Amino acid sequence: MPELPEVELAARRLREWLVGCRVTHVETDDALLLRGASAADWHAALAGRCGRAVRRRAKYLLADFEGGHTLVAHLRMTGRFLRESGDAAPPPGARLFLRLEDGSRLTFQDRRRLGQAWVLPTPAVESLPQLASLGPDTLEEPPSAPALMALTCGRRQSIKALLMDQRRLSGLGNICAGEILFRARIAPEMPAGQLSEAEIARLAELIPEYLRWAIEAQSRHDPVYLGERGAVNVFSLYGRRGEPCPACGEAIRRTVIAGRGTYYCPRCQG
DNA sequence: CTTATCCCCTGCCGGC
DNA sequence: TGCCGGCAGGGGATAA
Numbered sequence: 670m671p672e673l674p675e676v677e678l679a680a681r682r683l684r685e686w687l688v689g690c691r692v693t694h695v696e697t698d699d700a701l702l703l704r705g706a707s708a709a710d711w712h713a714a715l716a717g718r719c720g721r722a723v724r725r726r727a728k729y730l731l732a733d734f735e736g737g738h739t740l741v742a743h744l745r746m747t748g749r750f751l752r753e754s755g756d757a758a759p760p761p762g763a764r765l766f767l768r769l770e771d772g773s774r775l776t777f778q779d780r781r782r783l784g785q786a787w788v789l790p791t792p793a794v795e796s797l798p799q800l801a802s803l804g805p806d807t808l809e810e811p812p813s814a815p816a817l818m819a820l821t822c823g824r825r826q827s828i829k830a831l832l833m834d835q836r837r838l839s840g841l842g843n844i845c846a847g848e849i850l851f852r853a854r855i856a857p858e859m860p861a862g863q864l865s866e867a868e869i870a871r872l873a874e875l876i877p878e879y880l881r882w883a884i885e886a887q888s889r890h891d892p893v894y895l896g897e898r899g900a901v902n903v904f905s906l907y908g909r910r911g912e913p914c915p916a917c918g919e920a921i922r923r924t925v926i927a928g929r930g931t932y933y934c935p936r937c938q939g
Numbered sequence: 940c941t942t943a944t945c946c947c948c949t950g951c952c953g954g955c
Numbered sequence: 956t957g958c959c960g961g962c963a964g965g966g967g968a969t970a971a
Binding site: 945949953 | 969
Binding site: 670671672674675728743744745746747748781783784785799835842843844845847894895896904907908929930 | 962963964965966967
């Protein structure tokens with residue numbers, strides 16, 4: 670489920686938990702996660718090592734360890750890292766445990782099991798195909814208006830699908846793209862190449878502004894996603910079909926673009 | 940190259 | 956209560 674804002678918050682939590690903290694054991698028996706790698710190799714690479722840094726690239730988490738290895742993780746739809754007591758019962762969907770020398774446990778929980786993880790020599794991270802193909806990070810290197818114009822020029826693809834294409838820009842997902850287009854008053858199904866210069870300029874300004882807002886807004890809640898108990902919907906449109914548009918009061922509609930649920934205001938984004 | 944569609948996997952929710 | 960379709964904040968493979 671997570672997009673850039675949630676992954677950024679996950680990175681900040683992991684940084685607190687791991688940097689300067691020694692891992693004693695790496696435990697997993699999840700063949701889908703290992704994809705041919707060996708749990709023993711993961712353990713050998715990380716056990717006994719302190720975390721040195723935690724980075725984020727688009728929606729990927731990178732945890733660098735002393736000894737020269739990096740744990741790369743993608744949370745996909747349902748992944749999250751939890752810090753638990755070392756003797757707590759494993760939560761449903763637990764796929765990987767990092768035991769720490771203070772007795773606690775970092776658990777990679779992922780109920781749908783779509784998440785991915787790698788343990789690589791740190792220099793090899795750059796050539797991991799999943800990372801190498803990413804476009805510029807929308808928080809660290811937000812596109813200028815001319816850069817966005819170059820990306821959209823001549824494209825018949827909807828602007829929403831383009832914003833979610835990680836090879837062009839990275840970090841925006843289904844919710845971010847929809848919320849940014851609402852703020853910019855642009856219809857999500859508009860062919861990217863047909864946007865006006867003024868619309869492009871608004872988008873360029875709103876992308877980093879929205880991400881900073883979302884990180885701040887979501888940092889005030891536990892890392893709980895919509896649909897879970899106690900979840901708080903901080904979004905303007907997402908998940909609010911039929912509710913009044915916060916700007917004009919018109920009923921929010923839902924459609925499907927690029928296979929993803931898409932919420933929009935037919936009046937503001939007409 | 941571009942774009943759309945299907946698929947991976949599991950759980951929850953609403954309707955009948 | 957039980958079953959079933961729809962839905963889920965990801966991205967990769969494949970096809971046209």
